[in-house]
Amino acid sequence: MSLLELKNVSKIYGDLHALDNVSLKVDTGEWVAIMGPSGSGKSTMMNIIGCMDKPSKGEVLLDGVDISKESAKSLTRIRRDKIGLIFQQFHLVNYLTAVENVMVSQYYHSMPDEKEAMQALERVGLADRAKHLPSQLSGGEQQRVCIARALINYPELLLADEPTGNLDEANENIVLDIFSQLHKEGTTLVVVTHDPEVAEVAQRTITLGHGKIMKDMINENFGR
Amino acid sequence: MFFRMIRGALTRQRGKMLMIALTIALGASLATAMLNVMLDVGDKVNQELKTYGANITVVPKAASVLNNLYEVEGGETTEGAYLREDELGNIKTIFWAFNIVDFSPFIDTEVSLPGGGTATMVGTWFNHYLSLPTGETLYTGVQNLRTWWDIEEGQWLDEVADGADTCMVGAALAKANGIHAGDVIRVNGRYADANLRVVGVYDSGDDADEQIYAPMEIVQELSNTDGYLTSIEVSAITTPDNELAIKAAKDPKSLSVSQYETWYCTAYVSSICYQIQEVITDSVASPVRKVADSEGAILEKTELLMVLITILALVGSGLGISNLVTASVMERSNEIGLLKAIGAPDRSITAVVLTEIVLTGIAGAVVGYFVGFGFAQIIGHSVFGSSIEMKAMVIPLVGVLVVVVTLLGSIPAVRTLLRLDPTVVLHGR
Ligand SMILES: Nc1ncnc2c1ncn2[C@@H]1O[C@H](COP(=O)(O)OP(=O)(O)OP(=O)(O)O)[C@@H](O)[C@H]1O
Ligand SMILES: [Mg+2]
Numbered sequence: 001m002s003l004l005e006l007k008n009v010s011k012i013y014g015d016l017h018a019l020d021n022v023s024l025k026v027d028t029g030e031w032v033a034i035m036g037p038s039g040s041g042k043s044t045m046m047n048i049i050g051c052m053d054k055p056s057k058g059e060v061l062l063d064g065v066d067i068s069k070e071s072a073k074s075l076t077r078i079r080r081d082k083i084g085l086i087f088q089q090f091h092l093v094n095y096l097t098a099v100e101n102v103m104v105s106q107y108y109h110s111m112p113d114e115k116e117a118m119q120a121l122e123r124v125g126l127a128d129r130a131k132h133l134p135s136q137l138s139g140g141e142q143q144r145v146c147i148a149r150a151l152i153n154y155p156e157l158l159l160a161d162e163p164t165g166n167l168d169e170a171n172e173n174i175v176l177d178i179f180s181q182l183h184k185e186g187t188t189l190v191v192v193t194h195d196p197e198v199a200e201v202a203q204r205t206i207t208l209g210h211g212k213i214m215k216d217m218i219n220e221n222f223g224r
Numbered sequence: 225m226f227f228r229m230i231r232g233a234l235t236r237q238r239g240k241m242l243m244i245a246l247t248i249a250l251g252a253s254l255a256t257a258m259l260n261v262m263l264d265v266g267d268k269v270n271q272e273l274k275t276y277g278a279n280i281t282v283v284p285k286a287a288s289v290l291n292n293l294y295e296v297e298g299g300e301t302t303e304g305a306y307l308r309e310d311e312l313g314n315i316k317t318i319f320w321a322f323n324i325v326d327f328s329p330f331i332d333t334e335v336s337l338p339g340g341g342t343a344t345m346v347g348t349w350f351n352h353y354l355s356l357p358t359g360e361t362l363y364t365g366v367q368n369l370r371t372w373w374d375i376e377e378g379q380w381l382d383e384v385a386d387g388a389d390t391c392m393v394g395a396a397l398a399k400a401n402g403i404h405a406g407d408v409i410r411v412n413g414r415y416a417d418a419n420l421r422v423v424g425v426y427d428s429g430d431d432a433d434e435q436i437y438a439p440m441e442i443v444q445e446l447s448n449t450d451g452y453l454t455s456i457e458v459s460a461i462t463t464p465d466n467e468l469a470i471k472a473a474k475d476p477k478s479l480s481v482s483q484y485e486t487w488y489c490t491a492y493v494s495s496i497c498y499q500i501q502e503v504i505t506d507s508v509a510s511p512v513r514k515v516a517d518s519e520g521a522i523l524e525k526t527e528l529l530m531v532l533i534t535i536l537a538l539v540g541s542g543l544g545i546s547n548l549v550t551a552s553v554m555e556r557s558n559e560i561g562l563l564k565a566i567g568a569p570d571r572s573i574t575a576v577v578l579t580e581i582v583l584t585g586i587a588g589a590v591v592g593y594f595v596g597f598g599f600a601q602i603i604g605h606s607v608f609g610s611s612i613e614m615k616a617m618v619i620p621l622v623g624v625l626v627v628v629v630t631l632l633g634s635i636p637a638v639r640t641l642l643r644l645d646p647t648v649v650l651h652g653r
Pocket of ligand 2: 161
């Protein structure tokens with residue numbers, strides 16, 4: 001069944017159609033890359049799927065619930081319970097250590113558990129950096145903390161907006177390895193990217209242009 | 225976790241938090257100072273009043289009627305209406321004699337000066353030695369009753385050492401006539417003339433600045449009123465009035481026998497006045513309300529001023545806080561947006577921010593309290609010449625005010641925080 005379904009979704013700013021009548025289905029466990037030139041509506045779509053913004057028109061079904069009709073309060077709850085978010089800029093709380101940053105997400109979800117937070121950092125290979133402040137970590141390391149934080153509550157859907165945009169090749173590969181690991185574990189991934197190499201490793205690539213879906217193709221090389 | 229976040233935020237934004245704490249400390253210190261002084265000032269003024277001259281004046285009945293009729297205060301007394309000097313000592317024989325701390329007779333007359341002008345010359349006691357029938361001895365006179373006089377030249381007149389042909393001259397009169405301490409001035413009275421040596425020049429800040437003060441007998445001689453007085457000022461320790469005293473003051477005859485006993489045997493100003501009238505023929509003794517009333521009015525105005533200062537100080541720190549907190553929230557918009565994005569409910573983010581501010585505020589308030597207490601002491605010493613007591617109720621009062629002001633001041637910041645859209649900050653737009 002599909003975890004996510006967009007039905008004729010539009011987002012209109014004045015007379016600009018940032019998203020123009022988009023319909024899309026993403027199945028549970030799928031790994032989707034979203035590409036497209038700057039201004040084509042990728043981030044707009046991510047915000048809507050990520051329950052941070054509402055469409056001007058259309059329906060967005062997440063797990064069978066139409067999130068376009070929900071109140072801001074229940075959107076916050078859905079975001080907390082079902083979605084993990086990763087951004088291009090590695091947004092961390094800069095006065096908390098790596099492990100504390102992961103725990104913040106647990107705190108708002110349920111209960112902070114330092115052991116579990118450490119395990120999440122271990123998964124992204126940062127167990128030895130747990131007590132460091134963000135300013136003491138490299139960009140790649142910071143992004144891995146963000147990933148650990150996004151994963152800590154076992155989200156059904158992991159949304160990443162340009163997760164490798166600020167990373168060098170080595171760090172990019174580490175992040176992609178983590179993604180492929182998550183995919184194997186059954187997490188649904190939606191990754192926005194400019195980078196064809198990042199899109200290539202995904203199962204399916206959707207290309208946006210002027211707020212419309214221009215191309216939607218399955219990657220034949222997937223898994224190789 | 226909550227506390228880790230607060231601790232982190234407090235240490236990271238040390239500078240800003242210090243500013244907030246300082247702003248609050250300033251407001252709290254002013255509020256503390258003003259409240260402490262205000263609560264203590266009533267007592268202080270009462271103490272002040274006790275050391276502030278006479279509280280009872282005795283005048284002849286005829287003069288009193290005339291003065292009341294024309295509402296003239298300290299106006300000229302009617303010719304021929306005098307008190308008798310030989311009855312003066314009786315004052316120290318009344319029931320409340322021991323409550324009478326000081327008293328002094330007055331006689332005044334017009335004199336002309338060699339320069340051509342005229343002046344009121346007041347005869348009185350300066351440091352008069354009294355040996356009472358009771359065996360008690362004391363020195364009494366204006367030296368005790370005019371404690372606020374500032375001796376600009378020379379010194380206080382000493383009745384024994386300086387003798388009778390001496391005087392003290394008010395600063396304004398001395399200046400106008402070029403009189404200095406040590407000069408000998410000639411004064412012409414209606415019935416006699418005299419050459420008087422000026423022992424001192426005083427600044428009294430009232431009508432006396434235009435007058436000449438001299439020993440009793442010389443003024444009686446100039447005005448041919450030997451053995452007579454125009455008024456007596458009495459300084460007595462009194463019990464504050466209550467209903468009984470007020471009722472009795474209107475008419476002692478309206479009291480029942482036992483009420484009368486109670487009243488007569490309590491040191492109310494009205495019963496002391498009543499007893500003085502009993503021993504001085506044809507006299508009217510009345511409490512001096514002028515000093516008390518004007519002090520009371522000043523007290524009220526001072527309190528109003530202090531309330532205003534307190535309010536302004538608090539409004540000021542409220543505005544300061546609102547700027548600082550809003551700036552702090554803006555600076556942290558990334559962090560707040562992030563917390564929102566990962567699913568933090570608005571109320572929990574608000575709670576973190578407010579807890580930080582209130583904790584900072586309390587720290588500021590504690591510092592402010594002690595600084596303010598210091599201010600209060602400075603005010604106490606410079607205005608009242610005594611320290612201000614630490615009033616316990618100021619602590620909760622300042623505490624509540626600080627929390628209220630801090631929370632009110634944080635409202636704009638909280639609104640900014642609630643309006644903050646995570647998508648805007650997170651995509652770096
Ligand atoms: N809040 C907004 N108000 C007005 N216009 C907006 C707003 N948000 C986005 N847009 C417009 O919508 C269009 C799509 O923006 P979006 O951020 O989705 O692009 P994008 O595909 O993510 O681009 P990039 O690759 O540069 O991140 C752009 O033209 C943008 O200017
Ligand atoms: Mg974008």
